[in-house]
Amino acid sequence: MLWVEKYRPKTIKDVVAPKDVIERVVLWAKKWKEAPQKPLLLAGPPGVGKTSLALALTNTFGWEAIELNASDQRNWQVIHKIVGEGAFSETLSDEGDFLSSSTGKLKVIILDEVDNIHKREDFGGEGALIRLIKKKPRQPLILIANDPYKLSPELRNLCEMITFKRLSKSQIVKVLERICASEGIRADRRALEAIADNAGGDLRAAINDLQAVAEGKKEISLKDVVVAKRTQETDVFKVMQKVFKTYQSNVYGEVMLLDESPEDVIYWIDENLPLEYEGEDLLKGYLVLSRADIFLGRVRRRQVYKFWRYATYLMTTGVQQVKSKRKPGFTKYKRPEIWQMLVTAKERREMLKKILKKLSKYSHLSTKKANVELFPFVKLLLKNLDVEKAARIAAFYDLTLEELEFIVGGDRAKEIDRFRRKHRIHRVEEEEVVESIEEVKKRLEEVEKKEEKKTKKTKDLTLDSFF
Numbered sequence: 120m121l122w123v124e125k126y127r128p129k130t131i132k133d134v135v136a137p138k139d140v141i142e143r144v145v146l147w148a149k150k151w152k153e154a155p156q157k158p159l160l161l162a163g164p165p166g167v168g169k170t171s172l173a174l175a176l177t178n179t180f181g182w183e184a185i186e187l188n189a190s191d192q193r194n195w196q197v198i199h200k201i202v203g204e205g206a207f208s209e210t211l212s213d214e215g216d217f218l219s220s221s222t223g224k225l226k227v228i229i230l231d232e233v234d235n236i237h238k239r240e241d242f243g244g245e246g247a248l249i250r251l252i253k254k255k256p257r258q259p260l261i262l263i264a265n266d267p268y269k270l271s272p273e274l275r276n277l278c279e280m281i282t283f284k285r286l287s288k289s290q291i292v293k294v295l296e297r298i299c300a301s302e303g304i305r306a307d308r309r310a311l312e313a314i315a316d317n318a319g320g321d322l323r324a325a326i327n328d329l330q331a332v333a334e335g336k337k338e339i340s341l342k343d344v345v346v347a348k349r350t351q352e353t354d355v356f357k358v359m360q361k362v363f364k365t366y367q368s369n370v371y372g373e374v375m376l377l378d379e380s381p382e383d384v385i386y387w388i389d390e391n392l393p394l395e396y397e398g399e400d401l402l403k404g405y406l407v408l409s410r411a412d413i414f415l416g417r418v419r420r421r422q423v424y425k426f427w428r429y430a431t432y433l434m435t436t437g438v439q440q441v442k443s444k445r446k447p448g449f450t451k452y453k454r455p456e457i458w459q460m461l462v463t464a465k466e467r468r469e470m471l472k473k474i475l476k477k478l479s480k481y482s483h484l485s486t487k488k489a490n491v492e493l494f495p496f497v498k499l500l501l502k503n504l505d506v507e508k509a510a511r512i513a514a515f516y517d518l519t520l521e522e523l524e525f526i527v528g529g530d531r532a533k534e535i536d537r538f539r540r541k542h543r544i545h546r547v548e549e550e551e552v553v554e555s556i557e558e559v560k561k562r563l564e565e566v567e568k569k570e571e572k573k574t575k576k577t578k579d580l581t582l583d584s585f586f
Contacts, residue, residue: 122330123323126298128168128175135290135322136168136283143281144172148180151225151259158252158260160233160275162267163283166321173229173261182259183226227259234264245274252277285320288312294322295329305338313344355379355387359452362388362439363395371436381431385411386455388434394453395446403441407433470525477516481546501527501535510539517546 128134161169177184299306318325361370414430479489523532
């Protein structure tokens with residue numbers, strides 16, 4: 120049995136994590152006894168105990184757990200069927216006992232590596248997850264991510280995010296000592312410190328390395344630790360410094376340690392190249408970078424990933440060696456702006472899609488026809504008509520303030536929205552009209568019954584009964 124699983128924390132007391140993290144997680148769980156809470160988003164680098172903490176929490180509070188990880192296909196159908204149904208329905212435990220949320224018997228849904236949900240096979244998964252969370256499920260939901268900023272801001276804002284940091288060397292050594300004691304192994308502390316150093320804050324990696332070293336032994340020393348230096352994440356900014364500020368050709372090897380694909384690295388180089396090079400150096404730098412981009416294009420078209428090595432060499436060592444001189448002083452490197460542009464473009468496409476859906480629904484058109492024919496016309500009317508007429512058009516299509524801002528800009532959108540709210544102009548749905556008609560019918564029937572009673576009393580009135 121793998122020691123990572125064998126010594127996984129059983130309860131919250133066994134978890135190695137900062138005190139404030141433990142307290143926040145426990146408080147979140149206790150609040151579930153009173154009312155449903157926001158989903159919990161555990162964020163941090165691999166191997167720091169995010170999944171272990173989630174499972175230990177469920178054991179501590181006697182909850183059941185459903186776990187989905189990166190190996191599962193998580194498109195919108197799967198999210199809706201598995202996560203959605205699990206989050207909104209009462210359920211049975213693995214032993215067949217009925218779990219009622221009203222009595223605190225909950226089943227936690229743990230969605231691991233949620234930052235990978237944007238992949239092609241997960242198409243629509245994030246949107247389905249957002250819709251599910253907005254409905255306020257009756258069962259706890261724990262999301263786990265290595266990089267939470269790969270998630271959309273909307274999804275992050277719907278969760279209570281708790282950030283984990285890499286474990287310290289001393290924390291890892293304590294855990295390794297405890298495992299050695301349980302396994303009856305005498306371990307030199309220097310050997311355990313060497314394993315902890317190699318792990319780079321990754322407890323899971325350290326435990327795996329310890330098991331590999333201790334296999335078949337009852338005693339381990341420093342000379343037994345022959346674990347190869349574990350690949351550690353290298354800071355991308357340090358790589359930029361080596362590319363632009365030095366002539367050290369081993370920068371190619373350093374890039375291979377980055378937790379970035381060549382498609383991402385080329386954006387970093389492209390963004391910061393004009394900050395360091397000028398004149399002929401800048402021209403040569405972009406010429407080499409363009410060659411790297413050609414190889415990346417071949418990878419995308421042909422799926423031949425061996426071309427990555429050529430692309431990576433050109434964009435790092437190639438760009439590095441073409442400079443005639445190094446630019447002195449400190450340079451503040453920037454994140455690639457294209458990423459923000461891509462996110463913005465995606466958000467604009469999603470917003471346009473929502474607006475077109477409303478236009479097509481209320482005008483009984485196809486989405487394509489609404490885009491080509493109706494949208495430009497509605498935009499023109501909202502911009503140029505007086506505010507009352509514009510507000511009535513906005514109400515007819517049930518446009519939100521954000522959608523109005525997308526169509527006509529901030530100031531005009533706020534003016535229309537203020538007028539609409541002030542005069543309580545809203546779309547009257549067909550159901551509301553039907554309900555109003557039904558209410559009028561009921562009132563007419565009541566009036567008719569009263570009139571019949573009056574008429575009957577008048578008919579029954581005689582001279583004798585009068586006196």
